[in-house]
Amino acid sequence: MTAQATIETRPSTVDSPNSDTLIVFDDVSKFYGEVLGVNRVNLQISSGITSLVGPNGSGKTTLMNLMTGLLRPSSGEVSVLGLSPSDTEQIFRKIGYCSQFDSFPRGATAREFIEFYLLVHGYSRQETAAMAQEALERVSMVDAADRKISGFSKGMRQRVRLAQSIAHGPSVLVLDEPLNGLDPMARAEIIRLFRQLADAGMYLIISSHILHEVDMMSDTVVLLHNGYVVAEGEVHGVRDEIDEHPIQILITCDRPQVLASRLFEHEHTIEARVHDDRKGLFVKTRRPDDFYLLLNKVITEQGLQVESVSPVDDDLNAVYQYLITSDRMQN
Amino acid sequence: MSSTAEITEATEANVDQSKAASVRPTSWALWVRQTLAIVRLEIRKNFLSRRALLLYLIAGLPIVLLSMLAIFPPPTDELANFNELSQVYAAVYGGLILRTLIFFGCAWVFMNLFRGEVVDRSLHYYFLAPVRREVLVVGKYLSGLLATIVLFSITTVGSMLILYFWLFPAESQSFFFGGVGTGRLLSYLGVTILACIGYGAVFLIIGLFFRNPIVPGLVVYGWEWINFLLPPLLKKVSVIHYLQSLVPVPMSEGPFAVLVEPTPAYIAVPSLLFFTAVVLVLAGLHIRRMEISYAGE
Numbered sequence: 108m109t110a111q112a113t114i115e116t117r118p119s120t121v122d123s124p125n126s127d128t129l130i131v132f133d134d135v136s137k138f139y140g141e142v143l144g145v146n147r148v149n150l151q152i153s154s155g156i157t158s159l160v161g162p163n164g165s166g167k168t169t170l171m172n173l174m175t176g177l178l179r180p181s182s183g184e185v186s187v188l189g190l191s192p193s194d195t196e197q198i199f200r201k202i203g204y205c206s207q208f209d210s211f212p213r214g215a216t217a218r219e220f221i222e223f224y225l226l227v228h229g230y231s232r233q234e235t236a237a238m239a240q241e242a243l244e245r246v247s248m249v250d251a252a253d254r255k256i257s258g259f260s261k262g263m264r265q266r267v268r269l270a271q272s273i274a275h276g277p278s279v280l281v282l283d284e285p286l287n288g289l290d291p292m293a294r295a296e297i298i299r300l301f302r303q304l305a306d307a308g309m310y311l312i313i314s315s316h317i318l319h320e321v322d323m324m325s326d327t328v329v330l331l332h333n334g335y336v337v338a339e340g341e342v343h344g345v346r347d348e349i350d351e352h353p354i355q356i357l358i359t360c361d362r363p364q365v366l367a368s369r370l371f372e373h374e375h376t377i378e379a380r381v382h383d384d385r386k387g388l389f390v391k392t393r394r395p396d397d398f399y400l401l402l403n404k405v406i407t408e409q410g411l412q413v414e415s416v417s418p419v420d421d422d423l424n425a426v427y428q429y430l431i432t433s434d435r436m437q438n
Numbered sequence: 439m440s441s442t443a444e445i446t447e448a449t450e451a452n453v454d455q456s457k458a459a460s461v462r463p464t465s466w467a468l469w470v471r472q473t474l475a476i477v478r479l480e481i482r483k484n485f486l487s488r489r490a491l492l493l494y495l496i497a498g499l500p501i502v503l504l505s506m507l508a509i510f511p512p513p514t515d516e517l518a519n520f521n522e523l524s525q526v527y528a529a530v531y532g533g534l535i536l537r538t539l540i541f542f543g544c545a546w547v548f549m550n551l552f553r554g555e556v557v558d559r560s561l562h563y564y565f566l567a568p569v570r571r572e573v574l575v576v577g578k579y580l581s582g583l584l585a586t587i588v589l590f591s592i593t594t595v596g597s598m599l600i601l602y603f604w605l606f607p608a609e610s611q612s613f614f615f616g617g618v619g620t621g622r623l624l625s626y627l628g629v630t631i632l633a634c635i636g637y638g639a640v641f642l643i644i645g646l647f648f649r650n651p652i653v654p655g656l657v658v659y660g661w662e663w664i665n666f667l668l669p670p671l672l673k674k675v676s677v678i679h680y681l682q683s684l685v686p687v688p689m690s691e692g693p694f695a696v697l698v699e700p701t702p703a704y705i706a707v708p709s710l711l712f713f714t715a716v717v718l719v720l721a722g723l724h725i726r727r728m729e730i731s732y733a734g735e
Contacts, residue, residue, distance in 0.1 A: 139731065177562055177730040193726075199568035208732065210559040212479075213487055226475035227567045229468045271563075 127189035129153055130174060130279065130310060135183035137169050143334045144169035148183070150329060150336065152312060156305045158321040159314040161331035167314035168207065170331070171281050174312065175204045187279055188310075200228070203272035207283040209264055211256045217243065217267045218252040221274050228275055242274035245300060261288035269297070279310040286320055298324045353377055353391045356398070359414040360406075363388035369405045373397075472569045476577025477584065480551070484585035489550060496543045497589035500535055500597040508604030520609045524622070524687045527601055531626060532689035535597065536681060540590050540633045541659060547586050548641035549651045551578040552725075559732045572722035579642055579718060586634040594630045598623055625686040632684065636677040636710045639717035646721055646728070666691040670698040677713075680706040 130152040137144035145166040159167040172178040173185050176192030185191070190198045211220055218239050225235035243252045246266040251259065256267055265288050273280060282301075286294050301324055305311050315321050321328055330338040360366060367379040367388055375398065378391035392398040399416075406413055484490060511517050517526065555561035564574050602610035602619070613619035640658060644651045662678045673679045673696070682688070683700035684707070701709070 172730070175566060177565055179727070179729055195565075196568050196570055199566055202566070204562075204566050206562055208559045208562060212483065212560065223475075223479050224563055224567055227472055227479070227564065227569055229471050229475070229568075 130188070130312070131184075131186045132170070132173070133184045133186075135173060135180045135185055137173060137178060138181045144178075145173070145331075145334045148336055150339065152310065152327075152329075154305070154308055154310045155326035156301055156311045156313060156324055158325040158328045159312065159331060160316065160321050160328055162316055164333070165331040166334040167316075167331055168283055169334075171204070171206075171283055171312065171314060175202055175281055200275065201277055202279045202281060203275065203277035204281040205268050205272035205283065205285055207287070209261070209268075211264070211267070214255060214257070216253050216255055217248055217259075217270070220256060220267060221271045224271060225274055230275075238274050238276070239270075242270040245273060246270045247296065262290060262293055265289055266293070266297075273304075278308070279312070280304065282311065282313045284314055284316075286315065294320070353393050354395050356390045356392065356395070356416065357382075357387055358390065358402070358416050359387040361386075361412040362409070365409055366405060366411060369409070370398075370401065373401055469570065469573050472573050473577040473580065476564075476569075476574060477581045480578055480581030481584060484547060484581055489546070489554065490585075492546055493543055493585070493589060496539050496546070497593045499539060500530065500593055501600060503534075504530070504597045504600045505604070508600055511605065517605060520606045520613075523602060523606070527598055528685065528687035528689045530597065530601070531594070532682065532685060535590070535593060536629065536633055536685075537662065537678065539593065540586070540630065541637055541662065543590060544582075544586055544634060544637035545641045545655050545659075547582045548579075548638045549645035549655065551582055551642060551645060553645040553649075553651055556730070556732065562730050565728075565730055571725040571728070575642075575718060575721045575725055579638065579721075582642070583634055583638055586638060587631050590630050590634060591627055594626050595623060598626065622686040625684070629681050629684050632707065632710050633677070633681050635714050636681070639714040640677065643717050643721050643724075646724055666695040669696060673698060674701070677710065680710050 130150075132148045132150040135148045136146050148166075148170065159170055161167050169178065173180055174187060174192065176195065176198065179193075187198055188201055190201070192198055212223065215223065221239040221242055222232075222235045225238055226232070230238065240249070240252075243249050246269050248263065248266050248270060251263060256264060259267065265285065269282070269285060272282070285301075286297060289297060298320070301311055301313070305326070313321075313325070327341055328339065329336055358366065363381045363385060367381060367390075370376045370379050370390055375392050375394040376390060377393060378389070380389045382388060390398070402416065405411070484493070507517070517523075552561065555564070565571070602613065610619070614623070641651075641655065644654050644658070648654050662676055665673055665676050665678050668676075680701055684703055688700070700706075
């Protein structure tokens, strides 16, 4: 991966002498019949946390399934630490995959579920018992280990799947939306666990469509859109790009003209437009945190009656739209 | 959560362990161990899951029916005469147990081995394990075989013993312990086992190749049922032809049947086993290239 965080549409050339230490996508395309999954993806992923970010249908899960051999590329090649995903006997000793599929064997407890599949790896019963226990400890599920999974909350089931994917001690961990369904405390714990695993030299490939989570935990990000890699790089650079993206906020209040004139006194307000019905104001700002502080101050000083404050386009698609547009303009 | 130091240490140990495991030699011993693990896991599903209820119903049906027949015998000459019982059982076995119940029981179990996991969205757990996919086919097939053989053997033996001992206890004693009864029972048992092997292979491959296996399953059912009408060469392209060649008391196929000599056991048994081996190889080749995309299932 490049150290810079420029938003550039590549195909970058995959030509590394150290492919044994990288996860490599070499001009990989995947089509589902006529439908595009991913197109001409060239990536080299090194150790640490790499996040695949994109809206639904952008190709995140397809990339993960290609990496783990659940799908085969229509063209191009994938290799994980020098191994082909079709070499199932070797590669799955190195890979753990926590997929999005929320399914479990019926009637199994968390411990049984993990032990079942460790036995399929070929480990002995004693080994599987110890490995399952360790994995359950890592995701703080020991207390519930002997309860049936069918009675678990979504967050607990997510943790069990995570435990199952790390139980055999893989060096590559692929996680498809691993924070879905977790409460904030559990999210923080799991993010900390990811950080620790990455610091220990593991490769973590995580998909997410929640940008601030990606920002918190990733070393590098790969931005996907409609099956194409639109940007890749260190997370800080991409974050800066995102930070520069002005967000639009709608404020419904009794005197929008007064509010507009006050907001314009500050340089981070780049646009303020009174709504046609004169009951609201559209504001564009590059620094939402500063803007909200200023807004509170103006409301108090002017005694404004504010009905609502809502971001108009503060979602991932808007950010993507911005990134893709800026990418086109640069090229 | 564990402390950072503990986790780092454990992870490094695991990475080492992963490396050690990755150089573990591929061996028959490992494949056998993995196969047994798959069989154990699948057996539990085959016997204890909700899907198993239908199998129990199918396998238990003849025992229930024949028990009813023994308790409330209809006023027919066949059931009043011990010498006619072998024909009665041949009809029950050939018409109900073999052609219908074992057929549909195997269809249910073997088609669900892979298709059921796709529907349940759980096949990826196997596909993400470091196991040869061919080993997975063998393990799943053996588990299906174990389930169907156990249940339909009980059906075969149970229904025959109920029919004989309930209606004619004294004659049946000498028939089974001093006559040809035990030999016939074992022959029927052998045919049952071969039926599970043969139909199991057919439905394993149908479940692997077809997204909706019901239509091809019914086509096979139709083909097996009209076997008695087929010309001699086409008869041999079926499982039922070889099984019928092996039953100890042939069942009458009616006035329109195209009669052919039964295939001798020394050809029928290897033919069924060879067919099964070919099907397993095909299944192994297919599953190596199989992708998992649960969307649209």
